Amino acid sequence: MKYAATDLDHFSESTLHTIPLIEAKHLNLSFGKQQVLENVSLNIHPKEIVTLIGPNGAGKSTLLKILLGLLTPDSGKVVRKRHLNVGFMPQKIQIDPTLPMTVERFLQLGLKIQKRGFFRREYSTTNLEKYVDELNIGYLLKQPIQQVSGGEMQRILLARALLREPDLLVLDEPVQGVDLQGQTELYQYLNQLRHREGYGILMVSHDLHIVMKHTDEVLCLNRHMCCSGHPHSVSQSKEFQDLFGEHTEAIAVYEHHHDEATCDHSHGHNHIHLDETGESKHND
Protein backbone atom coordinates (compact mmCIF):
# COMPACT_ATOMS: atom_id res chain seq x y z
CA MET A 1 0.00 0.00 0.00
CA LYS A 2 1.49 3.32 -1.07
CA TYR A 3 -0.27 5.36 1.56
CA ALA A 4 -2.10 4.91 4.83
CA ALA A 5 -4.54 7.47 6.23
CA THR A 6 -3.64 8.61 9.71
CA ASP A 7 -6.01 9.47 12.52
CA LEU A 8 -5.39 12.57 14.57
CA ASP A 9 -5.51 11.25 18.10
CA HIS A 10 -3.68 13.85 20.10
CA PHE A 11 -6.28 16.63 20.25
CA SER A 12 -8.53 17.26 23.24
CA GLU A 13 -12.34 17.55 22.84
CA SER A 14 -12.11 21.33 23.39
CA THR A 15 -9.95 21.84 20.30
CA LEU A 16 -11.88 19.47 18.05
CA HIS A 17 -14.06 22.22 16.56
CA THR A 18 -11.01 24.14 15.38
CA ILE A 19 -9.21 21.27 13.66
CA PRO A 20 -10.27 19.91 10.28
CA LEU A 21 -12.44 16.82 10.08
CA ILE A 22 -10.36 15.80 7.11
CA GLU A 23 -7.29 17.22 5.47
CA ALA A 24 -5.72 16.29 2.13
CA LYS A 25 -2.09 17.24 1.72
CA HIS A 26 -0.33 17.52 -1.64
CA LEU A 27 -2.12 14.63 -3.35
CA ASN A 28 -0.77 13.33 -6.65
CA LEU A 29 -2.31 10.57 -8.70
CA SER A 30 -1.78 9.29 -12.23
CA PHE A 31 -3.64 6.64 -14.18
CA GLY A 32 -0.92 5.25 -16.44
CA LYS A 33 0.74 8.27 -18.08
CA GLN A 34 -2.20 10.55 -17.36
CA GLN A 35 -1.78 12.73 -14.28
CA VAL A 36 -5.25 13.21 -12.86
CA LEU A 37 -4.42 15.03 -9.61
CA GLU A 38 -1.43 17.26 -9.10
CA ASN A 39 -0.47 18.65 -5.70
CA VAL A 40 -4.08 18.87 -4.47
CA SER A 41 -4.67 20.00 -0.88
CA LEU A 42 -7.86 20.84 1.01
CA ASN A 43 -9.42 20.73 4.45
CA ILE A 44 -12.95 20.65 5.82
CA HIS A 45 -14.04 21.77 9.28
CA PRO A 46 -17.19 21.00 11.26
CA LYS A 47 -20.22 23.08 10.14
CA GLU A 48 -18.42 24.10 6.96
CA ILE A 49 -19.90 23.64 3.48
CA VAL A 50 -17.21 23.19 0.84
CA THR A 51 -18.08 22.73 -2.83
CA LEU A 52 -15.83 21.22 -5.43
CA ILE A 53 -16.41 22.43 -8.97
CA GLY A 54 -14.58 21.75 -12.21
CA PRO A 55 -15.18 20.59 -15.78
CA ASN A 56 -15.72 16.98 -16.82
CA GLY A 57 -12.59 14.95 -16.27
CA ALA A 58 -11.15 17.47 -13.77
CA GLY A 59 -10.55 14.75 -11.19
CA LYS A 60 -13.45 15.54 -8.82
CA SER A 61 -14.69 11.96 -8.39
CA THR A 62 -11.12 10.71 -8.16
CA LEU A 63 -10.44 13.18 -5.34
CA LEU A 64 -13.61 12.07 -3.51
CA LYS A 65 -12.53 8.44 -3.83
CA ILE A 66 -9.18 9.25 -2.25
CA LEU A 67 -10.86 11.14 0.59
CA LEU A 68 -13.23 8.21 1.15
CA GLY A 69 -10.28 5.81 1.27
CA LEU A 70 -11.33 3.96 -1.90
CA LEU A 71 -8.26 4.99 -3.90
CA THR A 72 -4.63 5.37 -2.92
CA PRO A 73 -2.72 8.43 -4.16
CA ASP A 74 0.78 8.06 -5.61
CA SER A 75 1.99 10.62 -3.08
CA GLY A 76 0.56 12.96 -0.47
CA LYS A 77 -1.67 11.97 2.41
CA VAL A 78 -5.10 12.28 3.94
CA VAL A 79 -5.39 13.06 7.65
CA ARG A 80 -8.71 12.27 9.29
CA LYS A 81 -10.07 13.29 12.66
CA ARG A 82 -10.03 10.39 15.08
CA HIS A 83 -12.98 8.02 14.51
CA LEU A 84 -14.26 10.16 11.66
CA ASN A 85 -17.64 8.91 10.54
CA VAL A 86 -18.43 9.71 6.90
CA GLY A 87 -21.86 9.63 5.28
CA PHE A 88 -21.55 9.35 1.51
CA MET A 89 -24.27 10.12 -0.99
CA PRO A 90 -23.20 8.75 -4.39
CA GLN A 91 -24.28 10.25 -7.70
CA LYS A 92 -26.27 7.14 -8.48
CA ILE A 93 -26.34 3.48 -7.56
CA GLN A 94 -27.08 0.32 -9.49
CA ILE A 95 -29.76 -1.90 -7.99
CA ASP A 96 -30.65 -5.24 -9.52
CA PRO A 97 -34.13 -4.69 -11.01
CA THR A 98 -35.21 -8.19 -9.97
CA LEU A 99 -34.22 -7.72 -6.31
CA PRO A 100 -37.31 -7.50 -4.12
CA MET A 101 -36.48 -4.53 -1.89
CA THR A 102 -38.60 -1.75 -0.49
CA VAL A 103 -37.29 1.76 0.17
CA GLU A 104 -37.60 1.07 3.92
CA ARG A 105 -35.41 -2.03 3.66
CA PHE A 106 -32.92 -0.16 1.52
CA LEU A 107 -32.62 2.52 4.21
CA GLN A 108 -32.05 -0.08 6.90
CA LEU A 109 -29.42 -2.06 4.99
CA GLY A 110 -25.83 -1.73 6.03
CA LEU A 111 -26.57 0.65 8.86
CA LYS A 112 -25.08 -1.31 11.66
CA ILE A 113 -22.67 1.50 12.33
CA GLN A 114 -19.55 2.12 14.23
CA LYS A 115 -19.89 5.30 16.24
CA ARG A 116 -17.46 6.90 18.66
CA GLY A 117 -14.86 4.19 18.51
CA PHE A 118 -15.68 0.80 19.84
CA PHE A 119 -19.46 0.75 20.21
CA ARG A 120 -21.41 -0.92 17.47
CA ARG A 121 -25.09 -0.25 17.26
CA GLU A 122 -28.01 -0.23 14.89
CA TYR A 123 -29.24 3.06 13.44
CA SER A 124 -31.75 4.83 15.66
CA THR A 125 -35.45 4.44 14.83
CA THR A 126 -36.01 8.00 16.00
CA ASN A 127 -33.50 9.20 13.45
CA LEU A 128 -35.14 7.13 10.74
CA GLU A 129 -38.48 8.77 11.51
CA LYS A 130 -36.88 12.21 11.71
CA TYR A 131 -35.07 12.03 8.36
CA VAL A 132 -37.96 10.29 6.60
CA ASP A 133 -40.17 13.12 7.75
CA GLU A 134 -37.72 15.96 6.99
CA LEU A 135 -36.93 14.61 3.53
CA ASN A 136 -40.57 13.80 2.83
CA ILE A 137 -40.03 10.21 1.79
CA GLY A 138 -42.58 8.56 4.12
CA TYR A 139 -44.98 7.86 1.23
CA LEU A 140 -42.23 5.87 -0.52
CA LEU A 141 -41.26 3.49 2.28
CA LYS A 142 -43.31 0.49 1.08
CA GLN A 143 -42.52 1.01 -2.61
CA PRO A 144 -39.95 -1.10 -4.45
CA ILE A 145 -36.72 0.95 -4.55
CA GLN A 146 -36.44 0.38 -8.30
CA GLN A 147 -39.67 2.32 -8.93
CA VAL A 148 -38.81 5.68 -7.39
CA SER A 149 -38.06 8.73 -9.54
CA GLY A 150 -34.62 10.35 -9.92
CA GLY A 151 -35.41 13.19 -7.49
CA GLU A 152 -36.96 10.78 -4.94
CA MET A 153 -33.88 8.58 -5.17
CA GLN A 154 -31.64 11.55 -4.35
CA ARG A 155 -33.67 12.20 -1.15
CA ILE A 156 -33.51 8.50 -0.22
CA LEU A 157 -29.73 8.41 -0.74
CA LEU A 158 -29.35 11.51 1.40
CA ALA A 159 -31.50 9.98 4.17
CA ARG A 160 -29.34 6.87 4.03
CA ALA A 161 -26.15 8.94 4.42
CA LEU A 162 -27.68 10.91 7.31
CA LEU A 163 -28.72 7.75 9.17
CA ARG A 164 -25.04 7.03 9.69
CA GLU A 165 -24.93 10.12 11.93
CA PRO A 166 -21.85 11.35 10.08
CA ASP A 167 -19.32 13.94 11.16
CA LEU A 168 -18.62 14.55 7.50
CA LEU A 169 -21.22 14.36 4.76
CA VAL A 170 -19.85 13.82 1.24
CA LEU A 171 -22.28 14.42 -1.59
CA ASP A 172 -21.48 13.67 -5.22
CA GLU A 173 -23.71 15.93 -7.31
CA PRO A 174 -26.64 15.85 -4.88
CA VAL A 175 -29.04 17.84 -7.05
CA GLN A 176 -28.72 15.77 -10.20
CA GLY A 177 -32.26 15.01 -11.41
CA VAL A 178 -33.84 17.36 -8.86
CA ASP A 179 -36.09 20.21 -10.06
CA LEU A 180 -35.22 23.86 -9.27
CA GLN A 181 -37.57 24.15 -6.30
CA GLY A 182 -36.22 20.84 -4.97
CA GLN A 183 -32.62 22.05 -5.40
CA THR A 184 -33.21 25.19 -3.34
CA GLU A 185 -34.98 23.18 -0.64
CA LEU A 186 -32.17 20.64 -0.55
CA TYR A 187 -29.47 23.28 -0.10
CA GLN A 188 -31.53 25.04 2.58
CA TYR A 189 -31.88 21.71 4.36
CA LEU A 190 -28.13 21.06 4.17
CA ASN A 191 -27.51 24.50 5.63
CA GLN A 192 -29.93 23.77 8.48
CA LEU A 193 -28.29 20.39 9.11
CA ARG A 194 -24.74 21.71 9.40
CA HIS A 195 -25.86 24.15 12.10
CA ARG A 196 -28.14 21.71 13.92
CA GLU A 197 -25.98 18.59 13.72
CA GLY A 198 -22.55 20.21 13.26
CA TYR A 199 -21.72 18.24 10.12
CA GLY A 200 -18.96 19.32 7.77
CA ILE A 201 -20.21 19.00 4.19
CA LEU A 202 -18.21 18.40 1.02
CA MET A 203 -20.07 18.28 -2.24
CA VAL A 204 -19.39 18.11 -5.93
CA SER A 205 -21.67 20.29 -7.98
CA HIS A 206 -22.09 21.26 -11.59
CA ASP A 207 -24.51 24.03 -10.80
CA LEU A 208 -22.47 27.18 -10.27
CA HIS A 209 -25.50 29.35 -9.78
CA ILE A 210 -26.65 27.47 -6.72
CA VAL A 211 -23.14 26.70 -5.49
CA MET A 212 -22.33 30.38 -5.23
CA LYS A 213 -25.32 30.98 -2.99
CA HIS A 214 -25.09 28.02 -0.69
CA THR A 215 -21.48 27.35 0.10
CA ASP A 216 -18.79 28.77 2.41
CA GLU A 217 -15.83 27.80 0.27
CA VAL A 218 -15.50 26.89 -3.40
CA LEU A 219 -12.65 24.78 -4.69
CA CYS A 220 -12.04 24.99 -8.45
CA LEU A 221 -10.32 21.83 -9.56
CA ASN A 222 -8.87 21.17 -12.98
CA ARG A 223 -6.52 18.32 -12.07
CA HIS A 224 -4.71 20.87 -9.91
CA MET A 225 -6.46 23.33 -7.61
CA CYS A 226 -6.86 26.45 -9.77
CA CYS A 227 -8.31 28.65 -7.07
CA SER A 228 -10.34 28.44 -3.91
CA GLY A 229 -12.02 30.67 -1.38
CA HIS A 230 -15.19 32.61 -0.69
CA PRO A 231 -17.71 32.02 -3.52
CA HIS A 232 -18.15 35.67 -4.41
CA SER A 233 -14.42 36.35 -4.62
CA VAL A 234 -13.78 33.16 -6.55
CA SER A 235 -16.49 34.00 -9.08
CA GLN A 236 -14.83 37.39 -9.70
CA SER A 237 -11.32 36.01 -9.99
CA LYS A 238 -9.31 35.74 -13.18
CA GLU A 239 -8.52 32.10 -12.44
CA PHE A 240 -12.21 31.30 -12.21
CA GLN A 241 -13.06 33.28 -15.35
CA ASP A 242 -10.26 31.51 -17.21
CA LEU A 243 -11.60 28.18 -16.09
CA PHE A 244 -15.29 28.79 -16.52
CA GLY A 245 -15.47 31.51 -19.18
CA GLU A 246 -17.55 34.66 -18.95
CA HIS A 247 -20.86 32.86 -18.80
CA THR A 248 -20.74 31.22 -15.44
CA GLU A 249 -24.39 30.40 -14.87
CA ALA A 250 -23.74 26.72 -15.25
CA ILE A 251 -20.71 24.61 -15.79
CA ALA A 252 -22.40 22.97 -18.74
CA VAL A 253 -22.40 26.34 -20.50
CA TYR A 254 -18.91 27.15 -19.42
CA GLU A 255 -17.41 23.86 -20.43
CA HIS A 256 -17.64 24.89 -24.06
CA HIS A 257 -15.51 27.93 -23.27
CA HIS A 258 -13.01 26.04 -21.25
CA ASP A 259 -9.47 26.60 -22.41
CA GLU A 260 -7.38 24.06 -20.65
CA ALA A 261 -4.17 25.90 -21.49
CA THR A 262 -5.31 29.00 -19.63
CA CYS A 263 -6.01 27.29 -16.37
CA ASP A 264 -3.38 24.65 -16.56
CA HIS A 265 -0.35 26.57 -17.64
CA SER A 266 -0.56 30.35 -17.50
CA HIS A 267 -0.55 30.39 -13.70
CA GLY A 268 2.19 27.84 -13.33
CA HIS A 269 -0.15 25.52 -11.40
CA ASN A 270 -0.33 27.93 -8.53
CA HIS A 271 -3.24 27.55 -6.20
CA ILE A 272 -4.81 30.96 -5.52
CA HIS A 273 -6.82 31.32 -2.32
CA LEU A 274 -9.26 34.24 -2.18
CA ASP A 275 -10.89 35.63 0.93
CA GLU A 276 -14.23 37.47 1.11
CA THR A 277 -12.70 40.78 0.04
CA GLY A 278 -11.05 39.19 -2.99
CA GLU A 279 -7.55 39.45 -1.50
CA SER A 280 -5.50 36.66 -2.95
CA LYS A 281 -2.83 34.48 -1.48
CA HIS A 282 -0.72 32.03 -3.48
CA ASN A 283 -0.52 28.58 -1.97
CA ASP A 284 1.97 25.94 -2.98
Ligand SMILES: Nc1ncnc2c1ncn2[C@@H]1O[C@H](COP(=O)(O)OP(=O)(O)OP(=O)(O)O)[C@@H](O)[C@H]1O
Ligand atom coordinates in the same frame (compact mmCIF):
# COMPACT_ATOMS: atom_id res chain seq x y z
N1 LIG B 1 -9.93 3.93 -12.90
C1 LIG B 1 -9.49 4.76 -13.85
N2 LIG B 1 -8.57 4.37 -14.74
C2 LIG B 1 -8.09 5.20 -15.69
N3 LIG B 1 -8.49 6.47 -15.84
C3 LIG B 1 -9.42 6.93 -14.97
C4 LIG B 1 -9.97 6.11 -13.94
N4 LIG B 1 -10.87 6.84 -13.24
C5 LIG B 1 -10.89 8.06 -13.81
N5 LIG B 1 -10.04 8.12 -14.85
C6 LIG B 1 -9.74 9.30 -15.68
O1 LIG B 1 -9.34 10.34 -14.82
C7 LIG B 1 -9.86 11.59 -15.25
C8 LIG B 1 -10.65 12.24 -14.12
O2 LIG B 1 -11.84 11.50 -13.91
P1 LIG B 1 -12.90 11.89 -12.79
O3 LIG B 1 -14.02 10.90 -12.89
O4 LIG B 1 -12.22 12.04 -11.51
O5 LIG B 1 -13.37 13.33 -13.31
P2 LIG B 1 -14.61 14.22 -12.82
O6 LIG B 1 -14.07 15.59 -12.56
O7 LIG B 1 -15.32 13.57 -11.70
O8 LIG B 1 -15.50 14.25 -14.13
P3 LIG B 1 -17.10 14.39 -14.35
O9 LIG B 1 -17.44 15.81 -14.07
O10 LIG B 1 -17.24 14.06 -15.81
O11 LIG B 1 -17.80 13.40 -13.46
C9 LIG B 1 -10.67 11.30 -16.49
O12 LIG B 1 -9.88 11.57 -17.63
C10 LIG B 1 -10.99 9.83 -16.40
O13 LIG B 1 -11.11 9.24 -17.66
